[in-house]
Amino acid sequence: MSGGYDLNLFASPPDCTLLCSVCHGVLKRPVKLPCGHIFCKKCILTWLARQKTCPCCRKEVKRKLMVQVHKLRKTIGRLQVKCKNSQAGCCVTCPLSQRRIHLDSCPFELTPCPNAGCMARVQRAALVEHGRSCGHSRQQRCPLGCGATLTAVERESHNCYQELREAWGRRRAQGRALVSRLRHRMRRIHRATSLIRRQLTRLETFLEEEEEEGMDVSNNNTEATRAAV
Known part of the structure; x- marks a missing residue:
């Protein structure tokens, strides 16, 4: 078995300086010999079990003098790799160091x-559908007491407390939005009512002034008639 990473795993061809001279794959857990040559840890240990010299320069090697190259390992961990399910349809690429994290959620991973x-x-994406038709499926009520009937697949992701909290949060947000709209309407109604009151007051004042002017004219006319007589 090759100690390094398969070249076909990478989204683009890695630099030749990152390849192991023993397995010709990308260095996995790279270690440096005293002579300066770097190999996959598995590859060089397998080699040294048969020979005690460097595969490249043939200098004698003492295992206790080998050192791990952490900086190079981090550099390789940042290389972009394809998902192992790329042929099944997964188009995701991610850093090598995060490949396992992606596989834990990849919808094309066989589960x-x-x-x-x-x-x-x-495939993970088809697991729920498979659970509905699986001959070994047994539906049970939610053990938390929400009353839902669930298959084994559905029970893995079912969290009625979380769902109730989320539903309550949505209802609370809707209630707050409704209260905000009602307050806005009440302010509009209050402004409109105040405006109508002011206009009614002005109209009342105007009518009173008109009435007083009419009475003054009538009195003047009466006095003028009396004077003429």
């Missing part, structure tokens, strides 16, 4: 059915 007795391995 064993959680139902006891079922030996099927299906």
